[in-house]
Every structure is written in structure tokens, then in C-alpha cells.
Amino acid sequence: MKTDNELKELVRQKYSEIALQDKATNAASCCGAAGCSTEVYNIMSDDYTALEGYTSDADLGLGCGLPTQFAQIKPGNTVIDLGSGAGNDCFVARAATGVSGKVIGIDFTPAMIEKARTNAEKLGFNNVEFRQGDIEQMPVTANVADVVVSNCVLNLVPNKDGVFKEIFRVLKPGGHFSISDVVLVGNLPEALRKDAEMYAGCVSGAIQKDVYLELIRVNGFENIIIQKEKPIIIPDDILLNYLTHQKIAAFKNGTTGIFSITVFAQKQEQTAGCCAPGCC
Template identity: 40%
Template sequence: MREKVKEKYAELAVASQGDAEASCCGSSCGCGGDSGVASEADTAVRVSDLSGGSYSEDERSGLPEGAVGASLGCGNPTALATLSPGEVVLDLGSGGGIDVLLSAKRVSPGGRAYGLDMTDEMLELANENREKSGVENAEFLKGHIEDVPLPDGHVDVVISNCVINLSDDKPAVIREAFRVLKPGGRFAVSDVVFLGDKAELPADVLETVGLWTGCVAGALAKDEYEGLLSEAGFGDVSVEVTSTYDPEAVDGLDTEEKREALRRVPAASAFVRATKLEGI
């Protein structure tokens, strides 16, 4: 799965430099279905249609076109996280760098923003975008979100934008986020969740929704997400749903029975928050 995701994001890094924008919550990036990758022929859905945390015009206009075009997330974690000058931020799965660049501006002066990505093509694109933007307090690192190349207690805020759902070892991701955060540090991510047990969904419904949305097939249930954060030692855990996927809009859910199954176990975009309590 990791290699399939890596290959697809490499393709998207190249494609994003053209005219079309890409979206993790659209067909062009997928992790659903038997192959783990959605086909280019599937219905594309833009991030702004699915999430309440889309980027403002001011945010988009202040960034290089390549950073905006490679925005692959399902929300805006930089709006979710209240960032202050002097803080250190880490973006897990930073892609073309949009959230890192926005974060770097908000923590200046004195702060720093790191982006972590495993895909060479995305890292190259992100560094190009950093140079074009003139942002000097941003740095992009190569690595996996399950094994962050930063020391313990190094960052104030961990953000991520529709990436943790792609990992095949989510407990490791959560543990690493906890490890690199300072006491009192915040976990503030946008992600996709199921509002119920996705095991209750028929296989053909899960496959269809996974192909349509691109990354929902690997999503956790809301209570699973909350449980993983609590087990890792986080406090103040919350998962706030920002929008749900409308079964009527999903191409391929062609019977009322299939649509009703997704109504019973909806998939949703969500803001996920938690705090590393002081003294831990």
C-alpha cells in the first residue's frame, strides 16, 4: 500500500504543475478499491466541496501556483491549529507544501515549520514552492510519518491534511506525533473518518466509496481515532465532523440499498484535536 500511495503521489506532484488541481478527496489520488489506487476515470470531487476547512482566497493568492495545485487534503489544518509566532510546527505528509508555507508565515518571527513526506517528487515540488514563496523558516524532510526524523519534544504543533488515513500503521503515527510534541503541544489535523463501524458496510459499497473519494477506505471510525489518541497519552481529545459524504452524490452507489448502507455508516471529513498534557 505504501508503494502504491508513493507512486500515485509522485504522479500527482508532476500533474499539479500543469493546469489541473488534484485532491486526495477526489479520484486522482486514491487508496480505495482492490488495487489501492483509484483510476483517473473515476468522478473527481474537489476538497472545497467536501470540507468546511477549505483555504481562503487570501491564503491561496499568497502562495505559488504549484503549492495550491498540489493541495491534496480534505481540510485546512492551519486554520484548525491556532499558531503563534515562535512556535515549531510539523506537517505529516506535507505534499506540495501548502500547509507548511502557511504555517511558516504564521509562526514568524522566531518559529519554524517542518514538512515530512516520503515522495521525492513531492519534496522537490515543495522545495521549489518554498523558494518561489521566499519563505525562509520552512524545511522539508524525507521520511515516513510512522518514524519521524525529529527528536523527542521538538515541536509545539503537529498538523496533517488527509494523510494519516493512508497509513497502514496508524497507532505508530499517533505515537510518533506524541513523541515529537513538547508537553502542552497540540495535535490538530484534518482527516476522514467513518461515523460507525465500516465493517458493517457491504464490500461493494466500501470499494465504491473508496474509489470515489480516493482515501476514505483506510479511514478510522470516529471512536477508534479518539481511542488511539487517548491510548497514546493525549488529553482533550475531540473529533469534530465538518461535512459528510452524500450517498446521492457518489457515482456507483446505484441502488437505494447501497445508498442506505452509507447513510447508516457515513464517511465524513473531520477536524481531529488533542493535547499532550503537561508533565508527560
């Protein structure tokens, strides 16, 4: 079993490689981790092209939802994108905040930061910045963000509880997040669950849906809403790397499911005498 630091280093290495791949390679795989499927369709990602601010050079096909579409971003907002990659969600968020707002992308892969900064310079955006850092210890002061977004990233982080604590810290009172992520219902076959390559591909790093939602609740968030949910179907030619044909059939006919969910939650407004986490 790999340690948390070993898993994080694996993700850093894989996403450094992904930064150099084209979108078609990434989109035909599981979160871009391995271009091993011969079935030509996107396993997880949704279509961003109709959203204002979409920039094709920043779209690596790595997401599992459209969190910025649901994030209720307003002009002048400060938005933080966790695991910002080449900047796709940041540029969509910037279209919503306008020139009076600010967007901060955080990613711990240097190659992604470089690619995102290059894209921002090409677009001439001076209110979008990218900071290299760990989302478990964000390089951002407390109570600075109106909105936090993230797309298919928290499932890659071993310490998800720590990330939700950090999201709570950086959000202003009354601020909110909209996060797309991969979750499970039921238990994955052991071969899938323990394989490190599948961890970098989002699946074995996912946790149970009810545990995920409970982590949000216990970290002080309220008004928790699932804005969108869809099943994730892994093609047989990927599953055959881990399971026999018989086990694949049992897996598909069982009660286990892999889902993409987009979740909204809010940090409560600060009130006199409030003693909730982070507001005193």
C-alpha cells in the same frame, strides 16, 4: 488482502503521480487518487484561499479540512506538518509562526518533496524545510514541536496507532496537534472497503470515528476536541465502479457515513513526578 508495506507503496506511487497533476484534476477526485468523477466539485477539500500564507502553486487540492486554521499556531512556534505534499499547510503555518518560527514538512514521496522545496525556494523562505521520511518513524528528534498539523494523511497510513505515538514523541510537553482526517460511522460496503485504489483515495483506509478518537486517548493525549466535522459525499459515478444502483441507494439510505473531522489534542504539561507516556 494487501500487506501494510504493499499499501504504503501503492500510496507512494499514486502520490508521485498526483505531484505531477494540476489542482483541478486532484480536487475533482477523492484525495487526488483518481480523476474519475464527472461531477465538478471538490469531494473533500476545503478552500484555503482566504488564509494568510496561501500559495496557489502548493495547493494540490488534496486535503479534507483546514487544520492550520484551527491549530492555534503562535509566532516563534516550531510546527511539523505530516504528509506535507507540495507545502500548502507549511506555508500557511509559516505565516503564523513568522520569521522567528520554524516549519518542518515530512513526506515520503520524493516527487512531493522536490515540488515543496521548489516552492519554498521561490518564496525565499529559509525557516521552512522538507524532510523525506515515514511519519511512522519521523526524521525528527523528540520534544521538538509546539504544534503538529496534518491534512487527510493519517487515513492513508495502515499503522495509525504508530503515528499517534510518534506525534506524542515529537511534541513538546504542553504542545498540541490539529489534524484533519477521514473517518467512518458504520461499515462501508465490502467492495469499497477492500479496494486498493479506494485506499489510495482515502476512503477505505479510514477507520471508525470512535476508534480513531480512542487511539488518540490511549496514546496519552488530553483535551481532545473535534473542531470541525462535515460529511463526505462520494459521487455516484465513482460509486458505480464498486456498487450497483440498488446497493448505492441502500448505502445512501443506511446509517453508514463518511466524515471529515478536524481534531485537536494536547500532550500534557510535564510536572514533577509525572509518569505518563513520554514524560519521564
